[in-house]
Amino acid sequence: MTSYLIREATIGAGDRADIHVSGGVIAEVGVGLSANGATVIDADGLVALPGLVDLHTHLRQPGYEASETVLSGSQAAAAGGFTAVHAMANTFPVADSAGVVDEIYHLGRSAGYVEVRPVGAVTAGLEGTRLAELGAMARSEAAVRVFSDDGKCVSDPLIMRRALEYVRGFDGVIAQHAQDPRLTEGAQANEGAVASELGLTGWPSVAEEAIIARDILLAEHVGSRLHICHLSTAGSVELVRWAKKRGIRVTAEATPHHLLLTDENLRSYDARFKVNPPLRTSEDVQAVREGVADGTIDIIATDHAPHPIESKDCEWAAAAFGMVGLESALSVVQESLVNTGMIDWDDVARILSVTPASIGRVAGQGHSLATGAPGNITLIDPAAASVFTTDRLAGKSGNSPYIGLTLPGRVEWTFFRGRATVSSGTLVPVDEVAA
Amino acid sequence: MDAVLMQAADIDRALTRIAFEIIEGNKGPEGLVLLGIPTRGTPLAARIAAKISAASGGVPVFAGSLDITMYRDDIARNPLRVTRPTDVPSTGIDGTTVVLVDDVLFSGRSIRAALDALSDVGRPTAVRLAVLVDRGHREFPIRADYVGKNIPSARQERVSVDLAEVDGTDRVVIG
Amino acid sequence: MKHLLSTADLTKAQAIELLDIAEDMAEVRTREVKKLPTLRGRTVVNLFFEDSTRTRTSFEAAAKRLSADVINFSAKGSSVSKGESLKDTAQTLEAIGADLVVVRHSASGAPQVLAQSGWIHSGVVNAGDGTHEHPTQALLDAFTIRRRIHGSSSRGADLQGLTVLIVGDIVHSRVARSNLWLLTTLGAHVTFAAPATLVPLAIDRWPVDVVHDFDEALAVKPDVVMMLRIQTERMRNAFFPTEREYARLWGLDQDRYRGLKPEALIMHPGPMNRGLEISSEAADSAQATVLEQVANGVSVRMAVLYALSALPDADILGRPE
Ligand SMILES: [Zn+2]
Numbered sequence: 026m027t028s029y030l031i032r033e034a035t036i037g038a039g040d041r042a043d044i045h046v047s048g049g050v051i052a053e054v055g056v057g058l059s060a061n062g063a064t065v066i067d068a069d070g071l072v073a074l075p076g077l078v079d080l081h082t083h084l085r086q087p088g089y090e091a092s093e094t095v096l097s098g099s100q101a102a103a104a105g106g107f108t109a110v111h112a113m114a115n116t117f118p119v120a121d122s123a124g125v126v127d128e129i130y131h132l133g134r135s136a137g138y139v140e141v142r143p144v145g146a147v148t149a150g151l152e153g154t155r156l157a158e159l160g161a162m163a164r165s166e167a168a169v170r171v172f173s174d175d176g177k178c179v180s181d182p183l184i185m186r187r188a189l190e191y192v193r194g195f196d197g198v199i200a201q202h203a204q205d206p207r208l209t210e211g212a213q214a215n216e217g218a219v220a221s222e223l224g225l226t227g228w229p230s231v232a233e234e235a236i237i238a239r240d241i242l243l244a245e246h247v248g249s250r251l252h253i254c255h256l257s258t259a260g261s262v263e264l265v266r267w268a269k270k271r272g273i274r275v276t277a278e279a280t281p282h283h284l285l286l287t288d289e290n291l292r293s294y295d296a297r298f299k300v301n302p303p304l305r306t307s308e309d310v311q312a313v314r315e316g317v318a319d320g321t322i323d324i325i326a327t328d329h330a331p332h333p334i335e336s337k338d339c340e341w342a343a344a345a346f347g348m349v350g351l352e353s354a355l356s357v358v359q360e361s362l363v364n365t366g367m368i369d370w371d372d373v374a375r376i377l378s379v380t381p382a383s384i385g386r387v388a389g390q391g392h393s394l395a396t397g398a399p400g401n402i403t404l405i406d407p408a409a410a411s412v413f414t415t416d417r418l419a420g421k422s423g424n425s426p427y428i429g430l431t432l433p434g435r436v437e438w439t440f441f442r443g444r445a446t447v448s449s450g451t452l453v454p455v456d457e458v459a460a
Numbered sequence: 461m462d463a464v465l466m467q468a469a470d471i472d473r474a475l476t477r478i479a480f481e482i483i484e485g486n487k488g489p490e491g492l493v494l495l496g497i498p499t500r501g502t503p504l505a506a507r508i509a510a511k512i513s514a515a516s517g518g519v520p521v522f523a524g525s526l527d528i529t530m531y532r533d534d535i536a537r538n539p540l541r542v543t544r545p546t547d548v549p550s551t552g553i554d555g556t557t558v559v560l561v562d563d564v565l566f567s568g569r570s571i572r573a574a575l576d577a578l579s580d581v582g583r584p585t586a587v588r589l590a591v592l593v594d595r596g597h598r599e600f601p602i603r604a605d606y607v608g609k610n611i612p613s614a615r616q617e618r619v620s621v622d623l624a625e626v627d628g629t630d631r632v633v634i635g
Numbered sequence: 636m637k638h639l640l641s642t643a644d645l646t647k648a649q650a651i652e653l654l655d656i657a658e659d660m661a662e663v664r665t666r667e668v669k670k671l672p673t674l675r676g677r678t679v680v681n682l683f684f685e686d687s688t689r690t691r692t693s694f695e696a697a698a699k700r701l702s703a704d705v706i707n708f709s710a711k712g713s714s715v716s717k718g719e720s721l722k723d724t725a726q727t728l729e730a731i732g733a734d735l736v737v738v739r740h741s742a743s744g745a746p747q748v749l750a751q752s753g754w755i756h757s758g759v760v761n762a763g764d765g766t767h768e769h770p771t772q773a774l775l776d777a778f779t780i781r782r783r784i785h786g787s788s789s790r791g792a793d794l795q796g797l798t799v800l801i802v803g804d805i806v807h808s809r810v811a812r813s814n815l816w817l818l819t820t821l822g823a824h825v826t827f828a829a830p831a832t833l834v835p836l837a838i839d840r841w842p843v844d845v846v847h848d849f850d851e852a853l854a855v856k857p858d859v860v861m862m863l864r865i866q867t868e869r870m871r872n873a874f875f876p877t878e879r880e881y882a883r884l885w886g887l888d889q890d891r892y893r894g895l896k897p898e899a900l901i902m903h904p905g906p907m908n909r910g911l912e913i914s915s916e917a918a919d920s921a922q923a924t925v926l927e928q929v930a931n932g933v934s935v936r937m938a939v940l941y942a943l944s945a946l947p948d949a950d951i952l953g954r955p956e
Contacts, residue, residue: 210872213743216836216837217836217837218837218838218840220835221806221835221836221837221838222812222841223743223744223767224743224744224764224765224766224767224768224809224812225743225744225765225766225767226766227835227836229836293747293751294743294744294745294747294748294751295751296748335720335722338722338752339720339721339722339748340721340740340742340744340745340748341742341743341744341745341748342741342742342743342745342765343720343721343742527659529659530659530663530671530672530673530701530941531671531672531673535673535674535941535944535945536944536945536946537946538945538946539945539946540636540652540942540945540946541945542652542655542656543655543656543659543660544659545658545659545662545790546659546662576672580666580668580670580671581666581668582667
């Protein structure tokens with residue numbers, strides 16, 4: 026296996042150092058290290074982060090391979106600087122059994138770009154009526170720790186309560202997609218001025234907030250871990266802030282798109298902006314940014330949701346919800362949080378690697394860059410700014426809302442267990458990664 | 461440089477002459493309907509009708525307008541032209557002698573359109589054409605029966621008629 | 636103007652121009668020869684993803700009076716119902732050689748998507764999209780109001796100072812939205828009267844007053860009362876309790892009708908639910924404009940089809956030749 030000497034990288038928000046990667050781990054971090062036959066990477070001007078970990082990725086396999094596969098999604102992840110992703114359970118068949126999660130786990134291993142951690146469904150078939158075999162999935166080879174019906178909300182309060190209690194036995198967490206189904210029947214856009222003008226059925230903030238409030242209280246009652254997926258409103262931030270103050274075991278994520286885009290983008294009726302939960306107002310965006318900055322929101326997760334062209338090249342009501350986000354996540358975080366001075370690169374390491382790995386209980390990920398840590402490293406050039414084009418997309422689908430926008434930052438190198446998956450800004454071919 | 465070719469008095473004299481020629485050609489004012497082509501044909505028709513009436517001992521002569529906007533053959537090549545009212549006698553124009561009145565006769569396309577428009581309104585016994593200025597360059601086999609002034613012009617030159625009713629002053633300018 | 640997608644896009648000058656052209660189109664209807672040669676050789680496609688015989692017939696009549704060739708294309712089922720997609724249909728029309736596409740769709744924004752898509756190059760007329768807009772309905776309403784108020788001196792006139800009350804299911808009404816933008820542009824003052832469940836949220840920046848009591852709204856004696864059709868299936872999602880309560884609180888019943896000032900106009904985009912949002916006495920009165928609205932619809936649509944056939948980038952003509 027090749028060894029690397031990363032020279033003069035800036036470690037997060039801290040000092041410059043050389044990083045020697047060898048044997049799949051970080052062999053040494055220090056100043057003026059000698060190459061000793063290692064491939065030397067000039068990292069002057071680059072920021073080194075622990076390999077990024079996404080807690081919310083739709084890889085679409087099995088069942089929807091036209092949109093994405095475990096392999097293509099892994100490539101998109103590596104291109105975006107990720108070394109681990111959590112594959113959501115809304116596949117076909119649904120990842121609600123040990124057999125399906127193990128299949129996904131193995132597909133991830135053979136792809137070799139990132140660590141693929143399957144998320145198990147909370148309820149059988151995502152139907153919301155009876156628990157899936159949570160224990161069997163936890164004890165499978167995939168060792169599932171995150172459970173979610175994402176795409177759907179676990180809306181039955183009794184099922185939610187039981188799920189929270191049940192996974193406590195193996196330190197699992199329920200990741201809730203907070204959306205009251207009755208309050209969002211036929212909903213198409215954030216309920217507010219823009220939706221009213223455009224004649225799109227409103228998706229009220231309260232449909233998200235009511236579920237979050239309920240689940241926070243349930244989590245407190247049973248003492249379990251609760252994770253809130255893609256929180257999108259100012260009110261949701263307030264609720265989580267309150268829960269944390271009370272000492273409730275709740276964590277929360279926000280997506281890159283809810284940090285940058287607003288419902289004003291909908292005026293074109295361009296279905297690339299159709300997403301669940303919907304793009305909210307600029308006040309919500311500001312509240313979500315502040316929530317990340319003050320630690321109320323623990324992590325950024327992409328909710329990478331690939332769709333084929335025909336699902337977006339149509340009228341708004343017929344279009345599918347979701348946008349791809351792995352390849353653009355770091356740039357959007359830099360644009361909305363780092364370049365605005367709200368957080369620094371150490372915070373980026375925390376919200377995009379350390380904490381998501383900790384919530385997902387992923388042992389080999391999210392380590393700070395120190396001697397002996399696993400060789401999962403992302404090197405980015407924060408000074409690079411470019412128009413985001415489909416060339417940046419490494420997955421199967423092109424439904425990115427950022428096409429045509431100028432965004433800062435570029436992933437130059439990604440190392441997964443000591444191997445380069447992105448080399449000098451280029452994705453390493455599959456045969457070299459798997460070799 | 462713009463040059464004024466007709467002043468108010470010249471225009472008035474030309475219209476008076478046209479009025480007398482129309483009376484002569486029609487052997488009196490009976491059965492005459494003067495229809496101006498908007499915008500500036502409409503006030504010209506009214507002025508000529510008044511002169512015919514005055515010269516014929518006060519016999520009323522109908523002056524109205526005939527909009528040709530919807531009959532043009534160049535709609536897609538031009539900015540939107542707003543239509544103007546068509547104003548014809550309530551008894552119709554069947555059996556009358558219609559004198560079409562326009563300010564400038566150029567390619568003849570407007571008159572071609574006017575003849576189409578007229579045939580949708582009714583069936584006159586005869587149709588005549590009166591223009592204040594004939595500047596040549598015809599693209600259709602059309603000629604005026606009554607002409608105020610022939611103004612030889614280059615094709616790219618602009619001949620424009622200002623009328624008090626529309627523009628606040630009477631004059632003909634070339635430039 | 637290449638497309639007509641929303642009345643919010645119209646300036647006051649453009650709106651008055653369209654209404655003025657419609658005046659002349661209305662005049663043509665009184666002639667023996669009702670047809671104009673204007674759009675000879677052009678093809679207008681009525682692309683209806685949603686059934687509406689009324690609107691389709693009106694556009695068809697308008698196009699035919701302008702001598703256009705008309706193709707009626709009812710696309711049963713959009714991609715929503717897994718039928719033919721908007722894109723495939725549009726590309727078919729492009730291949731046929733449509734010059735103007737008149738589109739009705741149950742999805743808000745579908746005409747705009749069509750106009751922006753690059754799938755077709757023709758102009759697009761929004762003939763009603765979901766709960767968004769219905770611009771030609773608003774134009775015909777404005778035209779009807781202007782004719783009733785200004786009579787033969789309508790040309791060039793606006794609706795300055797007029798008070799218009801729009802009553803009923805505002806939230807689901809494309810007619811209400813298009814009328815609000817247009818009537819406001821023309822100088823009228825619009826008030827919505829509806830139960831709070833039927834008013835869209837967060838419309839405080841809209842140029843409209845909202846009243847939740849019909850009688851209070853009528854007390855100021857509006858010049859125009861526009862009743863919207865209420866769909867009884869709205870009861871299922873608890874927008875209002877019962878038909879009886881709706882009729883009592885929000886119907887233009889006999890008493891409310893008799894309380895109007897005598898010259899007040901009563902409008903309805905049709906089809907009416909008699910006895911529910913409007914009483915027969917009101918609907919059949921001389922103040923009602925329902926049938927005029929239908930007739931004026933053809934004139935207004937002729938004006939729109941004609942206007943969209945001119946060079947798209949220019950708004951107003953300077954001096955004619
Ligand atoms: Zn979700």
